[in-house]
Amino acid sequence: MSLFQLALSSLRSRGLTVGLAVFSIALSVALVLGVEKIRTGARASFADTISNTDLLVGARSGSVQLLLYSVFRIGNATNNVSWESYQDIAARPEVDWAVPISLGDSHRQFRVMGTTPAYFERYQYRGGRSLQAADGGLLGDLFDAVIGADVAAQLGYSVGDPIVVAHGLASFTEHDDMPFRVAGILEKTGTPVDRTVIVSLEAIEAIHVDWQSGARRTGAATPVEAIRQMDLQPEAITAVMLGVKSKLKIFALQRFVNEYPEEPLLAVLPGVALQELWGIVGVAETALVGVSALVVATALLGMMALILSGLNERRREMAILRAMGAPPRTIMSLLMAEAVIMAAMGAAIGVALLYAGLAVARPWLDAAYGLYLPVEGLSARDLAVLAAVVVAAAIVSAVPAIRAYRMSLADGMMIRM
């Protein structure tokens, strides 16, 4: 019987208490790995929201702010970009494509975004996927709207339904004179697009024809038919998504935008702005990681307490081993082996719990929070965490092991009950 088997059968004989200690380690390990999964998953989800866009251009403000309002529809633009500036930038030789977007109006709790049909070709998410209509088609008529999957699901819209756009956000003034028609419903993307009503730039211009400085102009409304005949080129937009011909030109283009003399503008690389955002969110992440590490420490301390409290009952066992010629360090190793076995079992069960939990929570997280967690093998970091748990168990178990060592020296051949 090897030392390992001895430790194993000793553990088995104390199944319930050992099982509880193992389970608490398993839970804590699952928590640590889960927090890490969600952390990386959230980052990946954010990063996946905007792929293939090289630069974001907006009015001069902070880069995080520009990223948040233009891509994530969080917060508002401080200022607009004039149409002339947009055309200047789009005409630069470095630019491969440019998609203007115009934000500011809303429909119920969802934002309305005006853009060009190029948006549907250029916007890509989750590693190069394009937007697809799950039902209906894309923008055709001036008053067509394409809605995201969440908009359709929460408001119960289907293709052909009318939509009235409200002026501004959380506002009571509605553009009820010019209703839109749902032309298409997009597939679920897990990005803010799901929560967006997309219309054409011209439509945004059209519904504001009779408006000035945020209020409806007094007097007779311009008839819809007349508006359809008008030149609906906007005067200003909110932001521009840019693709460059060569990645090497990104910085030259960025400098051009940032130094654009006619208007204070800002161009940011989405990835860089995201990094900046993570720098801000990082504190909360660190706190989460810290808390889950503490939970692991608690579970390991619980295991140590279990071993320590068992020592007195097991003095006989140790005296028997000593009498058979087992050196005191064998008794130490026996206790440490027990701790390591418990921790290893806890780690293994924790991994199983993690994947089971992931299998259950994944569809829900994706649907409710747009958080897409890929099921993949353990990362090097995860493995390092598991190894650290086992090593920590070995270190922690040195306390009862040394105590047992002392006890076995002091007890001699006497067996105490």
Next chain:
Amino acid sequence: MHDVDFTWPGGAFGLAIDQFHVEQGEKLFLLGASGSGKSTLLSLICGIVTPQRGKVLIAGRDLAAESGASRDRLRAESIGIIFQMFNLLPYASGLDNIILPLRFAPGRRRRCGDARTEALRLSEALGVPAELVSGGPAATLSVGQQQRVAVARAMIGRPPIIVADEPTSALDASAQEDFLNLLFEQVGSAGATLIMVSHDDRLAGRFDRVVPLKDIARVRRAAP
């Protein structure tokens, strides 16, 4: 043992022995009531503790002069120990208990050939059927069976010395008789030295020599 003086850490209990000798192959009965220093004497003989003064010689080797590790090794190789009761690791099977000392004593392992066969032969000879020994954990055996398994464990690989500390006190009178018969049979066939400690002088009859503990050892107690 020459001129031995030993005090437990803390100084509560001490033992002094001027001269004590056991012949090879001798069957010695040490008679002593509880508190007469039996366990301390056995701990000294087995090298689990070392005296502060004097010599404990086992086959010519002075235990007090050896390192802890080599004392452990010497004990593993040359002494089989039987306790009063609860001799076995309760969670391991009888068979695993019997062959456990071989882990620490390569010499005994070599001597017994195939450990499992030898363990089963011994337990069979001691009247514990093989299916009981190799079955469930030792805790499921009766006290009498456990004591016999303990003898098998002490005897495996034929160590030259068997030390028994009140091995029969947990058994009733007829079981004591049977147990001693088996013990003597096995010790005799192996040619081992037997040192048995007991407070019960009725068991003394068949031993080569009977030594009352108080004749060889002086107990010292710290004033409470």
